[in-house]
Amino acid sequence: MTDLMMNQLNMSVSWLRDFNDEGLHFILMFLALIYILISKKEKYHRRLFIGYSLIFTLVYFCPVTSWVITRAVGELVYWRMLWMMPLPIIIAYAAVKIWCRMKKKWQRAVSIAGFFTVLVMLGQFIYLDGCPYEKRTNWEKIPESPVAICNIINANRGSEDEWVLLAAPEDMVPYIRVYDAGIHQVYGRKGDYWMPGKGGNYIVKALKNEVLDYETLIAKCRRINCNYIVLPDGASRVENMQTYHFEVIGRVGSYIIFKDMDWVE
Amino acid sequence: MWKMIIGIILWFGVVPSLAGTLVLSFWKRHDDRLAECIITGYLLMFAICQIIAIPMIFLEIHFSTFCRILAAIYMITSILGFLKGGKWFVGMIWELFRNLTHHAWTVYAAVAAVLVQAYYYVQYMVTNLDDAYYVAVATTAIETDTMYRFSPYTGRAVTGFNLRYCLSPFSMLQAFFSQCLGVHPSTLDHTIMAPVMVIVAYFVYISMGRLLFSEKSMAGEKKESREKMIGLFLVFLSMVHVTSYYCMRNQGSVLLVRIWQGKATLAAVLIPFLFYHCYRMAQKPWEKGNTVILVMAAFACCLVSSMGIVLPMVMMGIFALLFGVFQKNGRYVAKMAAGCVPGILYGILYVALKALKLW
Numbered sequence: 001m002t003d004l005m006m007n008q009l010n011m012s013v014s015w016l017r018d019f020n021d022e023g024l025h026f027i028l029m030f031l032a033l034i035y036i037l038i039s040k041k042e043k044y045h046r047r048l049f050i051g052y053s054l055i056f057t058l059v060y061f062c063p064v065t066s067w068v069i070t071r072a073v074g075e076l077v078y079w080r081m082l083w084m085m086p087l088p089i090i091i092a093y094a095a096v097k098i099w100c101r102m103k104k105k106w107q108r109a110v111s112i113a114g115f116f117t118v119l120v121m122l123g124q125f126i127y128l129d130g131c132p133y134e135k136r137t138n139w140e141k142i143p144e145s146p147v148a149i150c151n152i153i154n155a156n157r158g159s160e161d162e163w164v165l166l167a168a169p170e171d172m173v174p175y176i177r178v179y180d181a182g183i184h185q186v187y188g189r190k191g192d193y194w195m196p197g198k199g200g201n202y203i204v205k206a207l208k209n210e211v212l213d214y215e216t217l218i219a220k221c222r223r224i225n226c227n228y229i230v231l232p233d234g235a236s237r238v239e240n241m242q243t244y245h246f247e248v249i250g251r252v253g254s255y256i257i258f259k260d261m262d263w264v265e
Numbered sequence: 266m267w268k269m270i271i272g273i274i275l276w277f278g279v280v281p282s283l284a285g286t287l288v289l290s291f292w293k294r295h296d297d298r299l300a301e302c303i304i305t306g307y308l309l310m311f312a313i314c315q316i317i318a319i320p321m322i323f324l325e326i327h328f329s330t331f332c333r334i335l336a337a338i339y340m341i342t343s344i345l346g347f348l349k350g351g352k353w354f355v356g357m358i359w360e361l362f363r364n365l366t367h368h369a370w371t372v373y374a375a376v377a378a379v380l381v382q383a384y385y386y387v388q389y390m391v392t393n394l395d396d397a398y399y400v401a402v403a404t405t406a407i408e409t410d411t412m413y414r415f416s417p418y419t420g421r422a423v424t425g426f427n428l429r430y431c432l433s434p435f436s437m438l439q440a441f442f443s444q445c446l447g448v449h450p451s452t453l454d455h456t457i458m459a460p461v462m463v464i465v466a467y468f469v470y471i472s473m474g475r476l477l478f479s480e481k482s483m484a485g486e487k488k489e490s491r492e493k494m495i496g497l498f499l500v501f502l503s504m505v506h507v508t509s510y511y512c513m514r515n516q517g518s519v520l521l522v523r524i525w526q527g528k529a530t531l532a533a534v535l536i537p538f539l540f541y542h543c544y545r546m547a548q549k550p551w552e553k554g555n556t557v558i559l560v561m562a563a564f565a566c567c568l569v570s571s572m573g574i575v576l577p578m579v580m581m582g583i584f585a586l587l588f589g590v591f592q593k594n595g596r597y598v599a600k601m602a603a604g605c606v607p608g609i610l611y612g613i614l615y616v617a618l619k620a621l622k623l624w
Contacts, residue, residue, distance in 0.1 A: 023511030044482040048544055051587045059583060072575045072612075079514060080572050083532040084580050086540050088509075088516055089470075092501035093477055099497060100489050116504050123508035130510070132522055133389035139448075141390040141455035174397035177417060178451055181401060181408035188418020189397040 008063035011070070015079035016060075024122035029087045032094030042097065049090055056085055145252050146175035150183060152250035152257050153228055163265055166228040167203050167221065169255065186226050200224060207231070218244040227263040230255050272446040277461045280339055281306030282354065283346035288561075290350025292554030298475075299357050300468040304538060305558060306346075307465055311438070311565035313338055315607075318434045318568075319614075322413055323426065328406045332441050371496025378503035379467045382521060383460035390455070393523050402430070403440035403450035412437055428618055432611050435527035435569045454525035462524045466534045467499060473541040474498040476548065527569035535566050535573065539580050546600060547588035559604040567611050574615075578608045 020026055036042045036049045059065045060081055070078050095115055102108045124130065137144045149172060153164055167186040168176055174189050187204045203226065206217045218241075221229065229246065231237055233254050241248075246258040282299070285306030289297050297305075314335060321331050347354070401417035409415050413431050416423050430436075443453040474495035483491070509517025520533035539562055546555045559581075566573030581601040589598035 019512060019514055021512035023509070023515070025505065025509065025511075025515075045477060047587065051591075052540075052583060055583045055586055059579065069575065069579065073572060077572065080528070080532070080576065081579070082514075083516060083536050084540075084576060084583075086537065088502050088505040089473060089537070089540070091505050092498050095501045096478075096494050096498045100494065112500075115501065116508075119504050119508040123505075124511040126507050126510035126518075126521055127385070132391050132510070133385055134391070136388065136390040139456050140451035141392070142451055143392060173418075174394050175392075177401040177420060178396050178404060179449075181404035181417075181420065184420035185418065188416065189394065190418070 004067070005063035008066045008070070009061060011075060011078060012061050012066050016082065019079050019082045023124065025087060025091065025119070028091050028118070028122060029085075032090045035094050035098065036090075039097070045093070049093070053085070053090070060085075140179060142175050142179050145255070146172045147179055148250075148252040149230055149255070149257060150176060150180040152252070153183060153259075154180065156249045156259055163225065163263075164228055165224065165226040166230065167207060167226050168230040169207055169232065172230060172255075183228075186221075186224065214240045214244060218246065222260070222262075225263075227260040229258045229260075231258065232256075269446055269448060273457055273461075276442055276445055277457070278303075280343050281310055283343035284309045284339070285346070286350040286354045287342055287346030288554065288558065290346070290353055292552075294552065294554060295353060299361060300471040302354070302357065304465065304468050304472065305561075308538075308558065308561040308565045309342065310339060311568045312561040313342070314438045314441075315434070315564045315568035318412075318437050319432065319611075322431050322434060322437075325411070325414065328410045328412050328437070328440065331412065331437065332444050335438075335441055336445065369490050369493035369496055371493045371500060373496075375467075375496045375499035375503070378500055379464060382503065382507070383463045385521070386459040386463065386524070387456055391522050393526070395523070395526060396451070396454075398430070399436050399526050400439075400451050400454055402436040403443065403454075406437060406440045407444065407450065426618075428615055429571045432615055433527060433568060433571045433573065435530070438568065439525070459525045462530055462534060463520065466520055466524070466537070467502075469534060469538045469541060470499055470502050471495065472545075473537065476541060476545055479548075528572060531566060531570045531573045531576070535562065535569060536576065536580065538562055539566070539577055543581060543584040543588075543601070543604075547584070547597060550594075550597070556600045556603050559600065560607060563604050563607040567607055574608045574611050578605045581605055 033049060033053055036046055042049075066078065069081065073080070099108055099111055102111055126132070138147060140147070146168075149166075149168065153166065157164065163184075164182065165184045165186060166176065173185060173187065176183055176185055177188070186200055202220045203217065203224075206213065206220075207229075217229075221227075229241075230252075231241070233251075233256055237256060238248055241258050245261045247261050248256055249259045250257045281303050283306065285302035285304065288305045288309055289295075289302055294301075317334060317338070318331065321334075398417050402413070405415050405417045405420065406412050412434065413426055414423060415421065439454055439458060440450055442458065443450040446453060446457070448457065475491075478491050478494045478498065480491065483489075506517035506520055509515050510521070512518060513522065516532055516537075519529035523529045524533055539559075542555070542559055542562060545552075546559065549555075563577050563581075566577045581604045585598045585601035588594060589601060
């Protein structure tokens with residue numbers, strides 16, 4: 001029983017650490033809560049901010065409640081409980097109230113700049129530091145290579161309804177069906193295979209390897225009706241694939257797209 | 266292009282506004298403004314989608330039929346909204362334009378801050394591997410005219426239903442919108458819905474600001490323009506959000522990096538809304554229609570993510586303790602309990618379907 005409780009508590013603490021990572025915004029939230037607690041003028045919303053934060057903290061850390069919640073949502077996503085802690089609202093509210101207490105215009109201007117500087121120092125500014133935004137190449141916001149692969153395949157389909165089962169490298173897999181769900185894949189993200197027992201696993205492993213056993217690969221592909229393969233460029237790759245009537249229909253970066261010319265619907 | 270822009274204004278502006286007008290004018294809540302109206306409209310749209318989508322998924326109804334029914338319901342809702350509160354709604358819009366140049370400077374700063382966040386979604390690209398499911402499930406639905414009958418990863422026909430995802434079919438709503446606008450689901454999610462959801466998130470915060478800086482709460486304090494404080498509140502919130510990129514999981518990051526995904530919408534829009542609305546229900550117990558809006562919000566949470574079935578119940582439980590049990594207010598506890606009903610229903614449905622192994 002004690003072990004279980006300690007495990008739950010450790011899990012809660014560990015997720016909290018992960019959630020904050022290297023950020024220190026929680027310090028600001030803590031200071032904001034102290035301000036709301038001690039300032040006489042903050043009586044009106046004190047119950048909301050202090051009361052809610054206290055009960056939430058208890059619920060989050062309490063082994064019993066965390067056990068119940070993890071049974072419902074799963075341990076791996078318990079950190080999502082922390083979405084219910086209104087950190088941005090608490091910080092912004094306290095900042096506005098402190099700003100209002102300043103009388104002079106220059107003090108107010110400096111306080112806004114100072115507040116932003118502190119936030120940047122304790123956090124990470126999204127538009128500069130490790131910016132996640134990339135220049136878009138299409139309105140779908142899908143990386144160029146998978147889009148090009150899909151377009152090449154579609155241009156080489158005998159008809160719009162022609163069957164397409166594609167074996168693509170791991171880095172392309174997540175985007176192919178986002179762009180075109182008419183293209184089937186031998187394997188997808190999170191180990192989802194077309195036909196795991198009949199060659200799907202083998203093809204995935206083969207695509208990851210540098211040296212390919214072409215004969216087995218082609219046999220396995222044909223067995224599950226896989227008629228398109230994308231392979232990284234390599235020594236004699238084209239010649240080896242052509243031996244089994246897989247012809248090059250296009251190239252995207254360092255990848256070559258092959259089509260099975262013997263494929264009959 | 267113009268056709269698409271008109272479609273965006275219609276489906277993400279006019280329809281939610283009129284749907285919200287229907288709900289708010291039904292209870293004559295004319296103190297509410299455009300922000301509350303739009304949010305309520307989105308909640309109603311989400312709730313309707315959740316209520317009709319679940320049975321249709323399990324009955325294996327075609328996706329195109331689902332789209333037609335949903336479109337008809339949304340249109341009827343909008344027309345009813347216009348008939349019921351059109352005058353009030355037009356008055357709000359007129360007032361908005363009339364006062365366009367008469368606001369405090371903080372309001373313009375806030376608008377600029379929010380638009381920058383939305384602009385990044387339009388002009389730039391953020392990739393997320395979870396799209397391999399959430400977006401692909403929408404493209405698959407359109408391609409196959411089915412709902413959750415094929416694996417979005419491979420396109421393979423599936424025998425059962427993945428209950429965790431099927432009970433929160435936000436992607437079907439996105440697929441529906443992409444059909445209505447005639448755009449690719451990925452374009453809809455990344456370029457259209459993402460900036461729209463950022464703006465909707467800040468509408469929630471405007472409402473929160475109005476509540477936190479209400480005249481009653483400011484009594485006895487130095488006279489400072491409420492509008493200025495609400496504007497500043499949004500500016501400071503924007504600052505917190507744009508500096509939250511130290512972790513991909515927090516509210517700021519999900520708002521700015523993956524808002525089109527249901528779980529991010531839950532974290533950045535619906536959970537803040539619930540926080541605001543539960544507090545509003547405690548502050549203004551005399552207001553009519555709040556329980557219905559709470560239930561709508563709970564349905565909306567269930568639509569966007571399976572976490573939305575559980576988390577709102579936890580939050581409502583905390584509020585029930587804080588403003589109900591501790592203040593000996595049984596009515597408030599009952600209202601919070603009513604808000605938990607959708608979550609409990611879908612929770613029971615999940616357990617029952619799992620246990621019975623019907624699918």
